[in-house]
Amino acid sequence: MASLEIKGVKKRFGAQEILKGIDIAIEAGEFLVLVGPSGCGKSTLLNMIAGLDTVTQGDIVIGGRLVNDLHPSERDIAMVFQSYALYPNMSVEQNISFGMEMRKVPKEERTRAIQEVSKLLQIDVLLQRKPSQLSGGQRQRVAMGRALVRKPRIFLFDEPLSNLDAKLRVDMRTEIKKLHQRLGSTIVYVTHDQTEAMTLATRIAVMRGGELLQIGTPSQIYNQPANVFVAGFMGSPSMNLIRSRLEVRDGVVQLVIAEGGMSETIPLSEREDLRSFAGRDVIAGLRPEAIQDRPSQEGGYRQSVSATIIVTEPTGADTLAELSIGGRELIARLSADCNFQPGDRVRVSLDLSKIVFFDPASERRIGT
């Protein structure tokens, strides 16, 4: 277990800047997820932490020790790769013990460590098999076993679940989380899957185009996204981003949604912080689950508006509905038993405590 600090790290390949100055610091025992679309530099950053890629500028500090110029094997890290990277010529047991063998760990100690880890991951019956004789999930476990057995100071995961089928992915996700809870190890985890990021992380770093857009707890990232990209990237279905206008009417800040001759005005009585933005165009961000079909108690943060149903998609647990408010099309997560039909004119209730606003020019969040 160790803390990790990334200070102003840049990476250049020739004239191309892959990472444009990344600053991240996490405590020992944290689960940091680097998330972003492909090509955002998250894997490069992970490789740099591992020592598989050189740092052009900046410092990487593991447990208070500058590791920029250390060989990967001297950084006391372990890595789980997307392709599992199991040595095909070695049995499961040999795969797990290879790292210890290279570090000249005595044979008895190796055997004991292998037993311990293989029990923990329930792969003790597979020890004599070759990787080609294992299923995807089993390979994944062996890859994790190889990392765990060394008890490194930091675990690095490079999209470890993306080669598994959907069901297995969810199971393994839970197992990784359990493992983290049990071992309390420091983990850096790269994924492009926002669900994995939300479910696993204690801290999420959202990256795009070599820049760190936002770092925070899952709840901060989800509820107070720093900009339009983070808002749209995290959450499924993604946040509704509504081109609209803020105005002050009757002394109250109002959100005006208008399109194609229709309009809807929603009072934001509690949002005095937005008064200075009155009269300006904004992008309003509203999560699908903030639009509900059961109008509970009115007032405060709840506001009832009328909407036209365009299409409904029952998922079993709830109903996703595309509906139109003030002429703008939004996705709403309604209750499973709502019986709305396309074309219905209905009342839905908005949870305004969760609404966020962005400046359309800079795309950054405004207000508090």
Added chain:
Amino acid sequence: MASETQSSQIAGNRGFHWSRLVIYGLLFVFALIYLLPLVVMLLTSFKQLPEIYAGSMIAWPRQWTVEPWINAWGKTCVGLVCEGIKGYFWNSIKMTVLAVVISTLIGLLNGYVLTQWRFKGDNIIFGLILFGCFIPFQIVLIPMAFLLGKMGIASSTAGLVFVHVVYGLCFTTLYARNYYVAFPDELVKAAMIDGARFFQIFWRILLPNSTPIIIVTVIWQFTNIWNDFLFGASFSTGESAPMTVALNNVVNTSTGEREYNVHMAAAMIAALPTLLVYIVGGRYFVRGLMAGSVKG
């Protein structure tokens, strides 16, 4: 439905077709044409000399004899020495095995460096090595003779091994590099994190997973080096000559009567090792050459 029509199509293929008959007929004729010289050689090598002079070439031996084989191995005259070809056979074995092992190992090492330890200008170096594949043997004869003389290994098996290693490197490097280009680099990265260094990664991770390309390289190198005549004739003299040169000296003798049966037996002995390598490794050869051509 779909599977039904498919199976009936397959069943239809099993039925009699004129096109099949033509194909198999042609294949049979060509196989016969290619096999005929080998058959003549084998038959002749088991005949007695008078029978050869008298009879037709493809007639069955009236009296089988292994005498020509024994003569070829231990008694026939190579130049002025009449001790058979056995010494030269061992020369060739020594030379070929050493040259094949060394050139294959260095080639694999080159391929490993050129793909997994990329450095500035690595493609230029690979291009230069590749260039070596296109240099005709004849061009290097004189400079090579000069160099071997300077190194003090002229007219020796060591010298021939050196020449074949140098010449084979271009090909072995090309094969190994193209094989390792498709080698998952995550394996190398994982080994690095596990604490393995340059040669440990090569021995423990790369080599055990290189069987197909090793077989291709070994077959290629073995047949080329074993069959080489030009280098053997140019850079060796007398006792240090390889099999191919000795065979030439046996067959092209200008004294006495021509012992065709012994010549044929000697030629068969000379061809046996390559034949063996092909039979053992042949199936891998095609598989290895195809490896990497389709992304799997």
